[in-house]
Amino acid sequence: MKNLKKGFIPLVLLIIAVAAIGGGSYYYKKSKNKASDQNKRAVANNVAVSVDTVNLKTYTNQKLGFEFKYPTVWKLKEKIDNSNKEQILNVYASNTEFRDGQYYWALDPAQALFMLTIVPMDDVKGIYNSRKNFEKNFNLGGIVATKRKTYELTDGGPGSGVQTGVEISAYKNNYLYIISLGPPAGFTETFDKILSTFKFTKPVTTSAGKSDITTSVLGNTLSVRKGEKVVQTIALSQDAISALGVVTGNVDKFITNQDVNFDGHNDVGIFSGIGYGGVNIFYDYYLFNPKTEQFEKNSILMGLSNTQVDAQNKTITSTYKSGPGYDSQTYKFDGSGYIKLPVVPAVR
Template sequence: MSNQKGLSIIFVLLGVIAVIGSAVGVYFIGKSQLPKSQTQNQSISQTPQPAPVISSSDETANWKTYTNTEIGFKVKYPIGWEYSEVREGDPLHLYFYPKHSSDLKPRDSNEALAPIELVILNDSNALQCLAEDQKACLDFKVDGVSAKKYSLKNFHEVVAFKNKNGNLFFELMSPKFDKNAFAPGSYKEYYNFYNISEAERKKIFDQILSTFRFF
């Protein structure tokens, strides 16, 4: 009887020792794995990430540039467009238009049916004439120079400003044309011919204006 009691005590002690041993083993196993897990986390967090690619939103970056060293300015115009330069006495006229305009014939051979024009002149009355004909006027800046944007009867927009010396007047304009501006038999709907919508024309006008620089 006493032998059985002694064996029971031994089995109980062995069980307690086994439980304690298991707990200690689990503790050390967990402790040995913790640094490895932290190292992995640190390795993941320290992995360099590629820099985000920022695409340029400046649609005029690759446009062509017209430069006039005599007057001292430059301006950009779209890829796929052309310009013609005409001097009529003192003023300089620049006409910007899409390339595909082979059979667009004006009634007046001296008139260019271009959606955007730039006129440079030294007429001191130029701004006064615009002011008298205006329907609306907006003040803003062109290359740091004070300018006015006019809404006129025969134009979508006219932007007028002086150069930095104040001796020349610049007018960037977008004329309106009707069928009477075209030679008989050659009339086509103006914007359909150029394949340019009113919204696109306005956007290009504002973009050209934004690229104007004096030097």
């Protein structure tokens, strides 16, 4: 298969679902990593590869609410793609190494790939509608799903020719789940074991605003929901997301939820930047308006670092490293707005 140039990846990613519908398959990018010669010969002769299906470890995504188990000897990578509006989450599990940013592979017949793609339903209703008439012939974690064969024609390497795969589609919690398995030959037992452990759990959403208002982040968008309905979206800075991931390794810290204007409703702080080598982590605050049920950016509470909220004294303190010590800036809430108190310099 011809190599895809790096610059084409976002475009290909955007049309992946359409290609899946029309061509009956997801496209895979050729892996340069090879499994052992023993495994290659076994699969080529249609002999089941010996894979440990007893010693498993669990992948859990609390935010979206699902988990599954996979062999401990396999590699797993989670990747959120921020290059397009679909904000696709990909989770890969494979018996061989794979490169960061690798999306589609022309698989070596001895290389097993479990690829889970999750897309918000709000962005892919057309894709879902095209699948909802497929035969509902599979149970995925208690959810009725579709399961069908897919085909891919490759033109090079040990896996050249027509390769068959399996695609499973399911809908849960306002997301479309698409699982691609390939190639199944020699790995049927392993894939069946992984799928049998797939479980949907209750999503851990972060409460904000009123009790029925929740926020969640996927890709570069903060979605505000009232029940199942999206009532507001806030675009997040890709630079900020990248910076936070480098420093903390965990984008879950992108959003904070606390009542910063002391009205009984949680407000959201959205990560906006990093300073002093990762010591100062800055947030911009959006205050919840109970009348409109929207979060409104506050012009005063911008770029607060290492924020501390004192509900008793109704103050917000921003502490930041400056030189050898730390300075702090406190804001007093008087019931209608914020009063900026004098800076408290650090003892140096």
